[in-house]
Amino acid sequence: MVFGQILLTLVLWQSCSGGLIPQPLKILSAAGHLFTTRLLLDNVLVSLLLTLQALVYSVVVTLLFTYLSVIPFFHAVAQFIVKCRYLTLTGLIFVFTLLTKDGSQLKLSLLIFGIVPFFTTSFLSVILHINKQEFELCQTLGYNRWQMLYEVIIVGKADQVFEIVRQNFAIAWMMITMVEGLSMSEGGIGALLIKYNKYNDLTNVLALQGVIFGIGLCFDYLLGVLRHWLFPYTKL
């Protein structure tokens, strides 16, 4: 059904479009050409590496603040991080430039700053909705507070942390093109996209958008598979 709908859209697009908007076959051919060059592979790898690096740091920062949010002082900090979702990066880029020593650090810190509020929001919501019986079972087993934290929040919610990472990978992947435009010397798919965009090469821009979209979907699927493999009970 979905495949049919996509096919129909592409056929309509191919037959109706002309002028400035390139036809699907042209985009497909441009994408094919991109795949034959090392340019795409190198830039995709740079972007993927940066995204994964940002994800790892973001998860660590998020977990640190959400686990510590059980302490009143850190609860307020975690709540502030949640509210940071409404901050725009645009005005803060200069501040980050002053705080970091090179382009690579700037991109990484901007990504982390962009991702952490969303991770924290999702994970705090998971903690807030923990079934009271999970803690009560721990109490009946004679667990102390640290054992409860380990069993119910760290081990018990590990699968949900993974799911949050999967859901928020999209945010990181979406932001990558933006931050890579700030420091283009290291390349990356975002830098490549900006380069094509600068020369109004819409065929290659759309081909690259297709590649970005495809990689995003692949990662979403892979993270889903990995989650089921690591936490088999999520399949039940």
Place this chain on the structure above:
Amino acid sequence: MIMKNYTKGEILLQAKDLSLSYGDQCILRTINFSIHDIIRPGFQQGQVVSLVGRSGIGKTQLFRVLSGLQKPGSGSITIRERKPTENADGSIEVFHERDVAPGDMGVIFQNYYQFGWRTVRQSLLLAARQNKALAGKEEDAIRHYTAQFDLSGTLHQYPRQLSGGQQQRVSIIQQLLKGSDFLLLDEPFSGLDVCVLDKVVELLLQVSLSDELKTLIIVSHDIATAVAISDTVFILGKKEGLPGSTIVREIDLIERGLAWERGVRQMKAFDDTIREIKECL
């Protein structure tokens, strides 16, 4: 009726002037009862006590207070703890009295709640590791109990893969492995079909015979099954003109020859007792 030879020993658990209120609403009022160690020569006889009452009378609140999960508004619950300690004069004192705390009682919730992320084996291991007496022998104890309770084939399954009956048995084993002398069960007969019900009753009797000090406290509104399995019944009800629920009657089923009898349901005294309880509710 054959009178069985028994004596009542030390008090194992005592609820003293227990009250619980939510705001202005009194839920439990001056609850007093005690559970004694029943000694039967030639038997390793534990205690089975039932707390019966109508739905909404406050049984679950009393269950939570007894388990230590909820603090009472006033009053106390004292338990006799088996913890050998050496006195200053060198003598060993085995038992101590102290207020109940969370973790003292083995608690089996009505929905047999288990951690969804742990397999049966992992869940049981978590409990066994809390029991110092099992140090180094946790796996053996798990094998022993799961074989005894017909659960050997489920060790690597998750709670969601188990039937209700299997989940109940896992909960019971988990709390047994934890090593508490007291086992508190909330509505263990609710929602079970006749065949499973018989199995559960058999299982609980088996547990009560596993140790002299093993004490099962069953909170239930299934009066017939509760009477059939218990040695003492406490009726939770309301007294006219007074707010909150309290223990309105204690029935000693041993005195009536109704305890430890397989065919108890066929006895006339059983029917009379059920009628008597219903009149108190």
